[in-house]
Amino acid sequence: MKSLLAIAILLTPLAASADFVHPLDFDGSEAQKQEVLGYIEDRVKADYCDGQLDMCQPSNLRMMEKQNLRAFKMLTQAKDRAILDKVIEDYCEGGLDMCTYDTINMMYNQNVKANQEKLAW
Known part of the structure; x- marks a missing residue:
């Protein structure tokens, strides 16, 4: 009985955390919608409640969750x-731990804009 309880406790955090869903691989299924929502909720909570930022208030959490969902949809x-993949690589898989859809959307838009610019006098 104790070993079953220990296994359940060890597996609970793994089951509770949702995985990042690449926006261009999103198929609109209910399962993926729940995965996206879970990832956003987990990430916002981690950023605003469990990290150095101490802004763990329901109003902040809901505002940031909504902002990230809007960014995901965009x-x-x-x-x-190619640009989106590079942004995801830089902000999610590199040394930076800023893997929010809001950050990814902002940096994607900046990179698309910069990709069209040329240096001139």
């Missing part, structure tokens, strides 16, 4: 996968 319409 990213599903991204036109340049």
